[in-house]
Amino acid sequence: MRLLVTGGAGFIGSNFVRYWLANHPEDQITDLDALTYAGNPRNLDGIDGRRHTFIHGDIRDVTTVEKAMDGVEVVVHFAAESHVDRSIDGARIFLETNLLGTHTLLEEAKRRGDQIKRFHHISTDEVFGSLTINSVEKFHEDTPYDPRSPYSASKAASDHIVRSYFHTHGLPVTISNCSNNYGPNHFPEKLIPLMIINAMRDIPLPVYGDGMNIRDWIHVEDHCAGIEAILTKGRIGETYCLGGNAERHNIDVVKQVLALMEKQERLINYVEDRKGHDRRYAIDSSKAKTELGWEPKKTFEQGLKETVEWYKDNEHWWKPLI
Numbered sequence: 001m002r003l004l005v006t007g008g009a010g011f012i013g014s015n016f017v018r019y020w021l022a023n024h025p026e027d028q029i030t031d032l033d034a035l036t037y038a039g040n041p042r043n044l045d046g047i048d049g050r051r052h053t054f055i056h057g058d059i060r061d062v063t064t065v066e067k068a069m070d071g072v073e074v075v076v077h078f079a080a081e082s083h084v085d086r087s088i089d090g091a092r093i094f095l096e097t098n099l100l101g102t103h104t105l106l107e108e109a110k111r112r113g114d115q116i117k118r119f120h121h122i123s124t125d126e127v128f129g130s131l132t133i134n135s136v137e138k139f140h141e142d143t144p145y146d147p148r149s150p151y152s153a154s155k156a157a158s159d160h161i162v163r164s165y166f167h168t169h170g171l172p173v174t175i176s177n178c179s180n181n182y183g184p185n186h187f188p189e190k191l192i193p194l195m196i197i198n199a200m201r202d203i204p205l206p207v208y209g210d211g212m213n214i215r216d217w218i219h220v221e222d223h224c225a226g227i228e229a230i231l232t233k234g235r236i237g238e239t240y241c242l243g244g245n246a247e248r249h250n251i252d253v254v255k256q257v258l259a260l261m262e263k264q265e266r267l268i269n270y271v272e273d274r275k276g277h278d279r280r281y282a283i284d285s286s287k288a289k290t291e292l293g294w295e296p297k298k299t300f301e302q303g304l305k306e307t308v309e310w311y312k313d314n315e316h317w318w319k320p321l322i
């Protein structure tokens with residue numbers, strides 16, 4: 001089987017390409033990526049070129065998308081603008097890529113009729129809004145959408161257009177909404193790699209606001225396994241929430257990074273809070289567990305330790321990016 005992976009040179013996409021090729025030796029991947037600032041060909045170093053075809057192109061471009069879908073049965077759509085802070089500075093590219101780019105892919109998949117057996121859309125828990133710190137409430141598949149940043153609004157819009165192609169056109173779609181990922185190949189603007197790299201460089205670690213915001217962390221390999229479970233067992237038309245069972249205050253994550261690296265907490269620098277900063281995300285993945293037999297395996301402590309080691313061992317990867 002041939003899969004089209006969009007955004008396969010980015011953080012999660014490149015981990016997924018590696019994961020899928022390792023676990024599905026008969027399969028081939030076409031990888032469509034525009035190589036924006038977040039896309040990095042080095043993320044694909046060492047991948048077998050006989051099973052992986054890279055197309056440098058944009059999901060908003062109809063001709064490129066037509067070519068990329070040749071021979072493809074399953075689309076796994078990661079490509080997106082993904083950084084909340086950048087969406088606050090300028091939202092247009094988020095709407096263009098995340099909404100209109102997704103629409104271009106949907107149109108091409110629809111045009112191909114029975115050829116496309118599944119269109120899987122990768123989304124985020126941020127579409128559900130923000131939870132209060134002290135509640136036990138968690139996001140689940142039936143939580144009403146309440147996106148609060150331009151990024152999450154663009155992802156929410158993309159989820160809606162994907163679902164509309166299922167209901168209106170019968171396109172065989174699935175959607176996953178996942179919590180915050182971490183692991184290798186994570187671009188150094190995001191919390192965990194930024195903290196690791198700044199600690200390595202002995203420069204201040206900027207923490208937004210009071211540092212008490214909570215995220216539910218999932219190791220990227222667990223996310224890849226969750227997507228695999230959906231691609232192989234997920235019911236068409238359904239949405240699955242994937243979480244890491246690892247809610248942590250940002251400040252505790254930062255302190256844990258410093259402890260693992262044997263660095264002083266005086267490097268922590270509280271900075272002005274992000275505009276509209278969502279307070280807490282948490283995911284209830286019981287649908288994925290019951291229906292697909294999936295649950296995250298790696299503990300946050302183990303995953304974070306491995307991630308710190310990865311950044312220590314891969315200075316050649318992150319140095320050109322800072």
Ligand SMILES: NC(=O)c1ccc[n+]([C@@H]2O[C@H](COP(=O)([O-])OP(=O)(O)OC[C@H]3O[C@@H](n4cnc5c(N)ncnc54)[C@H](O)[C@@H]3O)[C@@H](O)[C@H]2O)c1
Pocket residue numbers: 006007008009010011012013032033034035036037038039040057058059060077078079080081082083097101122123124125155177178179180181182187
């Ligand atoms: N990182 C997370 O914690 C997280 C959590 C849940 C969901 N997601 C979703 O997972 C997906 C991947 O996230 P990520 O963290 O790997 O992002 P990333 O920013 O690391 O990678 C995005 C990739 O998409 C490519 N891309 C961007 N615009 C494109 C375009 N117009 N055409 C083709 N390629 C384009 C980039 O070059 C890059 O390789 C996104 O859809 C994101 O919303 C991310």
